[in-house]
Amino acid sequence: MHVEIFGNQQLSAVLFLHGGPGESCYEFVYHQAKRLSEIFHLVAIDQRGVCRSEEINSTEEFGLRDLVEDCEELRTQLGINKWAVIGHSFGGYVSLLYASAYPDSITKVIFECPTFDFSWTSKSLLRRASSVFLSLGDPNKSAECNSLATSDLQSKELFDQYLRLGEELGEKKAEIYRVNNLTSIDYSAYTDEEWELFADRTEIHLNRLREEGRMFESIVPLLTTLSVPSMLILGEADPVTCDSHIQAYDQISNGNKIMVDNCGHTPHAERPDLYGLIVSTFLLSDK
Incomplete structure (x- = not known):
């Protein structure tokens, strides 16, 4: 597994979990490693089978639970007693599973524009895609997105339909x-050929998780069992963490919430200075 480590190991440890499924920690590290490593012992990974991590082969057993166990095994191997976790997007989903399974390993959790329910997120993404299609002069695709967003399709079907329509949008x-x-x-740290290879690995990772299907189970009920302090960082224009997610998060007793204006799904990249301040202030506080 590709692991990047920054900052003095005597500082409080923080693990970053990227989204996707199948993105990478590359963008987060580019924007935040220097900022956060002055205050924290920062660990960032490409999750198993993703990007710069070793490819998942066809005979290897792999599922959602492995992503959680990888986090705990990494903590043990690095000799870290406890660490805070930052989970972006799907990384927020994995972070909640991890915090629920190993609460004694974690000090705090930051959910950055997370999903906890792929049905909610897929419908929200489809509504946003509808607006983009309409702005491009394609009312038929716009209507198709809206129809899917109001349908009774199951989570996996909604997600697959969104992936299909998203591909049709291209750039x-x-x-x-x-x-x-x-x-x-x-992105010049790697060649175009290397990025293409990374993308192939990522596709395998995503397809294996889709086939297993556990990622399509809502973990919203786990929010109220969260025993460590947490923060929800929202982007003002983010479509992933929809209103249903926010209302569910509002039910927990030890949660904090902050909205980043003029920002979409990636506050760590769109508002990097403000994001670094928000993260460090929360993680260093007593709350």
């Missing part, structure tokens, strides 16, 4: 997730 798919102030990022 315009980014408009679903972000506002126009995205901070630039340099």
